[in-house]
Amino acid sequence: MSKKEQLKILCPNGHLGFAPSKEESFWIGVEEKPDYYCCDSGSNDIGPTPLGADQSVSPYEWQVHDLEMLLVASRKQGVPMLIGSSGDTGSNSRVDMYVDIIKKLAEKHNIPKFKLGYFYSEVPVEYVIQKLKEGVVIEGLDGRPNLTIEEAEATDRIVAVAGVHPFMKLLDMGADVIIGGRSSDPCIFAAPALREGFPEALSYYLGKVMECASFCAEPYGAKETIIGTITHDEVRVTAMHPKQRCTVESVAAHAMYERSNPFYEHVAGGLLDMTNCSYRQYDEKTCAITGPKFIPTEGQIKIKLEGAGKIGERYIGIAGIRDPYLVANVDKVIEWAKSQVEERFKGREHQVHFHVYGKNGVMGDLEPMNNAQPHELCIVVEGIAPTKEEAYEVAMIGSRQLFYARLPEVKGTAGTAAFIIDEVFPASPAYRWTLNHVIPVNDPLELFQIHMTEAGV
Amino acid sequence: MKTVKLVDLAKVIRSKNAGPDKITFDIIFNSRENYEAVKASKALTPETVTKLFNVPMERLSDFVEFDPACAIKFTFYRTSPSGSPGDGDVFGCQQYAPLMDVEIPIQE
Numbered sequence: 001m002s003k004k005e006q007l008k009i010l011c012p013n014g015h016l017g018f019a020p021s022k023e024e025s026f027w028i029g030v031e032e033k034p035d036y037y038c039c040d041s042g043s044n045d046i047g048p049t050p051l052g053a054d055q056s057v058s059p060y061e062w063q064v065h066d067l068e069m070l071l072v073a074s075r076k077q078g079v080p081m082l083i084g085s086s087g088d089t090g091s092n093s094r095v096d097m098y099v100d101i102i103k104k105l106a107e108k109h110n111i112p113k114f115k116l117g118y119f120y121s122e123v124p125v126e127y128v129i130q131k132l133k134e135g136v137v138i139e140g141l142d143g144r145p146n147l148t149i150e151e152a153e154a155t156d157r158i159v160a161v162a163g164v165h166p167f168m169k170l171l172d173m174g175a176d177v178i179i180g181g182r183s184s185d186p187c188i189f190a191a192p193a194l195r196e197g198f199p200e201a202l203s204y205y206l207g208k209v210m211e212c213a214s215f216c217a218e219p220y221g222a223k224e225t226i227i228g229t230i231t232h233d234e235v236r237v238t239a240m241h242p243k244q245r246c247t248v249e250s251v252a253a254h255a256m257y258e259r260s261n262p263f264y265e266h267v268a269g270g271l272l273d274m275t276n277c278s279y280r281q282y283d284e285k286t287c288a289i290t291g292p293k294f295i296p297t298e299g300q301i302k303i304k305l306e307g308a309g310k311i312g313e314r315y316i317g318i319a320g321i322r323d324p325y326l327v328a329n330v331d332k333v334i335e336w337a338k339s340q341v342e343e344r345f346k347g348r349e350h351q352v353h354f355h356v357y358g359k360n361g362v363m364g365d366l367e368p369m370n371n372a373q374p375h376e377l378c379i380v381v382e383g384i385a386p387t388k389e390e391a392y393e394v395a396m397i398g399s400r401q402l403f404y405a406r407l408p409e410v411k412g413t414a415g416t417a418a419f420i421i422d423e424v425f426p427a428s429p430a431y432r433w434t435l436n437h438v439i440p441v442n443d444p445l446e447l448f449q450i451h452m453t454e455a456g457v
Numbered sequence: 458m459k460t461v462k463l464v465d466l467a468k469v470i471r472s473k474n475a476g477p478d479k480i481t482f483d484i485i486f487n488s489r490e491n492y493e494a495v496k497a498s499k500a501l502t503p504e505t506v507t508k509l510f511n512v513p514m515e516r517l518s519d520f521v522e523f524d525p526a527c528a529i530k531f532t533f534y535r536t537s538p539s540g541s542p543g544d545g546d547v548f549g550c551q552q553y554a555p556l557m558d559v560e561i562p563i564q565e
Contacts, residue, residue: 045539048541141476142518143534253469256526257473258474259481260479262530351543353542361545364545365536431540432537432538432541436538
């Protein structure tokens with residue numbers, strides 16, 4: 001491959017489909033004729049339920065909208081398009097769904113035949129249990145203990161977080177469009193840059209700065225297109241929206257976003273060190289960055305695993321309290337309702353949680369304000385149990401007993417809670433994050449299954 | 458010496474998940490001067506932020522003064538992962554409010 005002096009990558013959205021990409025800045029970006037169109041479509045930010053229950057949180061139509069823009073523009077120009085973490089979770093069913101959407105869109109737009117590569121990131125729970133039995137240490141991240149067989153057995157679905165490797169492999173195989181399973185966001189962008197011979201540190205930095213699209217620009221405005229340019233000496237990032245700019249401050253500030261430390265980013269195969277990055281205003285809308293370092297992993301590469309395990313079915317109840325005596329004694333009201341759940345469900349698996357809005361419903365144990373004097377409160381009751389029938393009953397007792405709270409000085413003996421509707425509502429099942437771990441591998445591709453098909457007419 | 462509320466010195470005060478097990482807080486100042494003044498005031502330190510949110514020091518995973526962005530950033534471990542039953546903020550994005558009213562002593 002002849003060595004390019006620079007490469008331009010377009011990113012329209014920090015989470016494809018989560019909210020539709022904005023069109024104006026996208027089409028301005030398309031005019032720049034980028035070499036690649038890259039976008040991440042998933043996150044573990046959305047909690048464990050989507051992964052566990054294998055469902056998207058983004059409406060199907062929004063996902064189609066964003067894929068359509070990218071497909072039409074990239075195919076018209078004849079350059080590759082790369083998507084990672086398909087359909088919010090990057091599970092196999094979401095990859096299949098995106099492959100299907102691409103095929104349908106290709107037909108709809110009469111796009112000439114092209115190579116559609118895709119890879120799966122799911123790792124069977126049994127595979128992980130087998131590794132544990134063989135003595136492989138699956139190391140916990142962020143203060144978690146190492147994975148145990150019991151915790152693995154409590155898991156319903158696991159995805160491995162791909163590095164650059166499956167993307168590079170599919171580009172090598174000639175893919176025009178790549179639909180990825182769960183992937184590390186920066187790697188979707190780093191893969192093409194690395195493959196075209198750009199330095200490792202700058203390639204990963206390019207991905208790091210681009211993965212949230214216009215979040216690295218100012219003024220604040222999400223879902224707007226940016227273009228990242230990599231040379232052999234620096235990375236430049238440019239806002240496409242007419243009113244946004246990538247400034248030294250906005251780009252430096254973005255290094256902090258959604259991570260505990262602004263200096264380091266771990267990816268499969270190494271660590272991006274941004275401690276000595278320097279930023280300069282390149283032109284009005286562009287910031288240039290130099291100085292990132294990349295420290296390759298010594299020994300076996302470690303791949304991150306995310307896993308979700310089901311706790312139970314879930315129903316939600318909503319109640320309001322207005323009597324100042326009850327507001328002041330809401331803990332006792334809840335204690336009563338809890339005792340009634342316990343009485344009925346004693347010895348049976350269940351959980352009941354009371355979220356008290358007006359007190360600490362948002363912040364829970366982090367809420368420092370303990371002397372607030374609200375005039376009314378909203379209580380959301382979360383009832384969880386193995387079956388839907390039981391979860392319904394847990395939430396129903398928890399809600400209805402707020403209405404029958406037995407407190408000594410209650411004046412309002414006709415009911416101690418107000419309901420919009422005297423019902424409880426089915427919600428998604430409750431899951432929890434069981435895995436936030438890393439597993440050592442001999443080959444960075446070994447957890448990912450790579451496939452190639454065709455689309456178009 | 459007067460005091461000014463942090464909200465009047467910062468252009469961004471936010472919180473967000475940093476993975477499923479942590480919540481991270483970013484305070485980005487509206488000028489280098491304000492940033493330096495807050496650093497010098499020692500009103501935001503590992504000790505003051507853990508005290509503000511009433512969490513033990515073991516729950517603080519990082520505390521960084523980030524000069525390139527004129528920002529102070531710190532991160533807490535969650536007591537249970539994001540989206541677990543009972544969690545009221547799946548994204549961790551509404552945990553920053555107590556920071557806004559922190560009084561910063563400023564040299565006049």
